[in-house]
Amino acid sequence: METDKIFPDGIYGCQKIGDGMSIEFTETQKNRLTELGVKKETVFRMFETVIEREQTYKIVEKQAVVKNKADLKYLLEQSRKPALCRLQQELADALCEKGFTQVTTPIIISSRALEKMTIDKNNPLHEQVFWLDPKTCLRPMLAPNLYEVSRKILTSQKLPLRIFEIGSCFRKESEGNSHLKEFTMLNLVEWGTPKENRIDQLKQFADLVLKAAQIDDYSLQEEDSVVYGVGLDVVSRDGLELASTAMGPHPLDDKWRITCSWVGIGFGLERLLMHREKQSGIQRYSKSNVFLDGVCLKIK
Template structure:
C-alpha cells in the first residue's frame, strides 16, 4: 500500500516551500509518514528562519524589490526609458483593449465604480503614452513600466489577485525585425533574472491574439507585436513589439519556490518565508 501525506500535511509543506519531490513522497506506513513529516517540517522551518535572518542582517530588501531594481538597471542601460503610470484606469481605456462586458477578462476586473477600475494590465497606459511620445521623440520609442496589476484570479499556486508586471515595448522598428527583437528582449530579461533553459512558444491570447510566450515549466512572459487590430483604437500605425512578465512568477522559478503566493505582496509571507513558523 502506498501512503501519501494527509491534506493538512501537504498544505503545510507547500506553505513552507517544500520541493515538488518532497510533496509527492510515498510511504509504507502511517507511522513512517508522520515521522518523516515531523523531520521535514522541522528542517523547512529552520531554513525559513535562516532566510528571515539573512533578510534582517544582510539583504534588508525582499527579493521582489531587488529583482525590480536589477531589471530597471538592465533595461535603462539598453536604452529603454522607465515610465510610471496610474493604477486606476477608465472603463473606456479597457474597452479600447477589447475588454468589454462580454470579454472573458471583464469578470476578473476589480471595479471601483461604473467607470473606473484597478488596471488588470499595463498596456492601456503605454498605448496612451505612445500616442504622445510619437510627437515628441524620434523612433524607435523604447519605454517600459514595472507596476502592480489586479485580477480576480482563481486561487492556486500560480495566480495572484495583486501582482507585479514588467511590460517593455519598442515602437517604430522595421517589420522584418520584430520576431528577432522579441527574442532579444526575452533574452535580456531572462538573463538579468538569472533563468536559463527556457523556451519560446506560440500561444493565443484573449486580448492580443497570437503571441510568443516565454515558458519554463509555466508561462513566465507573453509578447505581442503590431500592426495589431487594437492599434487603430489608439491612433498607432507603426510596427511595434511588446513583452510582459510577471515578476512573482520569475522569482518563483528562480528561487525554486512551489507557491507564487510566497513571492508577492503579503502579510502571510515575507521574502518567500511563511511567517507562522
Template sequence: MDISWTLIQKQRLHELNANETQQGMCFESQEDRNRAFQELEHQLVVKGKLRLQELREIKKRPSLCILEQQLVEALTQKGFVQVVTPTIISKGSLAKMSVSNEHPLFSQVFWLDNKRCLRPMLAPNLYTLWKDLLRLWEKPIRIFEIGTCYRKESQGALHLNEFTMLNLTELGLPEDQRQQRLEELATLVMDTVGITDYQLEMTNSVVYGDALDVVKGIELGSSAMGPHFLDDQWGIIDPWVGIGFGLERLLMIKEETQNVQSVGRSLSYLDGVRLNI
C-alpha cells in the same frame, strides 16, 4: 501499501515551500509518515528562519524588490526609459483593448464604480503614452513600466489577485525586425533574472491573438507585435513590439519555490518564508 501525507500535512508542506519530491513522498505506515513529517517540517522551519535572518542582516530587501531593481538597471542601460502610470484606469481604456462586457477578462476586473477599475494590465496606459511621445521623441520609442496589476484570478500555486508586471515596448522599428527584436528582449530579461533553458512558444492571447510566450514549465512572459487591430483605437500606425512578464512567476522559477504567493505581496509570507513558523 503506500501512504501519502494527510491533507493538513500537504497544506503545511506547501506553505513551507517543500519541493515536489518532498510533497510527493509515500510511506509504509502512518507512524513512518508522521515521523517523517515532523522531521521535514523542522528542516523547513529552520531553513525559513535562516532566510529571515539573512533578510534582516544582509539583504535588507525582499527578492522581489531586488529583482525589480536589477531589471530597471538592465533595461535603462539598453536605452529604455522607465515610466510610471496610474493604477486606476477607465472602463473606456479597457474597451479600447477589446475588454468589453463579453470578454473573458472582463469578469476578472476589480471595478471601483461603473467607470473606473484597478488596472488588470499595463498596456492601456502605455498606448496612451505612445500617442504623445510620437509627437515629442524620435523613433524608435523604447519605454517600459514595472507596476502592480489586479485580477480576480483563481487562487492557486500560479495565480495572484495582486501581481507585479513588467511591460517592455519598442515603437517605430522596421517591420521585418519585429520577431528578432522580441527574441532579443526576451533574452535580455531572462538573462537579467538568471533563468536558462526556457522556450519561446507561439500561442493565443485573449487580448492580442497570436503571441510569442516565454515558457519554462509555466508561462513566464507573453508578447505581441503591431501593426495590430487594436492600434486603430489609439491612433498608432507604426510597427511595434511588446513583451510582458509577471515578476512573481519569474522569481518563483528562479528560486524554485512551489507557490507564487510566497514571493508576492503578502502578510503571511516575507521574502518567501511563511511567518507562522
C-alpha cells in the same frame, strides 16, 4: 529513526523506500510542509507505515522551520530587501542600459481605456476586473496606459522609442499555484521596430530580461492571445508561461492613433521568481502578509 536514513539530501531530498507504499502525509501535514517551502517530491512521498510517516513529518517540519528562521534572519540582517524588490531594480537597470526609459502610470484606470483594448461587457476578461464604480477599475494590465503615454511622447519624439513600466496589476483570478489577484508586471515596448526585425527583437528583449532575472531554460512558442491575437509566448522548459509577446501594426493601434510597427513583451515577476527559485507555488514571492521573500512568517 536516524535523520539521514529518512532524508539523505535534507528537506529537499526524497528517498524511495520500496514497493507497495500507500501511505501519504495527511492533507494538514501536506499544507504545512508546502507552506514552509518543502519541495513537492518530499510533500508527496509515500510511506510503508503510519509510524514512519509521523516520525518523518516531525523531522521534516522541524528542519523546514529552522531553515525559514535562518532565511528570515538573513533578510532582516543581511539582504534587507525582498527578491521581488531586487528583481524590479535589476530588470529596470538592465533595460535602461539598453536604451529603454522607465515610466510610471496610475493603477486606477477608466472603463473607456479597457474598451479600447476590446475589454467590454462581452469580453470574458471583463468579469475578472476589479471595478471601483461603473467607470473606473484597478488596472488588469499595463498596456492601456503605455499606449496612452506612448501616443503623447511620439507626437514630439522620433522613432524608435523604447519604454517600459513595472507595476501592480489586479485580476479576479482563482489563486492557484501560478496566479495571483495582485501581481507585478513588467511591460516593455519598442515603437518603430522594422517589420522584418520584429521576431529577432522579441527574442533579444526576452533574452535581455531573462538573463537579468537569471533564467536560461526557456523557449518561444506561438500563441493566440484574447487581446493581441497571434504572438509568441515565453515558456519555461517545464511548460510554465513566463511571458507573452505582441507585435504591431495591430488593430488596437488605431484607437490610440499609433501607426508604426512595434514589439512588446509582458512578464509576471512573481512567476519569474517562483520558477527561478523552484517553488511549487507563486504565493511565497507575492505581496503578502503570510510570506516575506519566500519565507513563511508562521514559524514557531
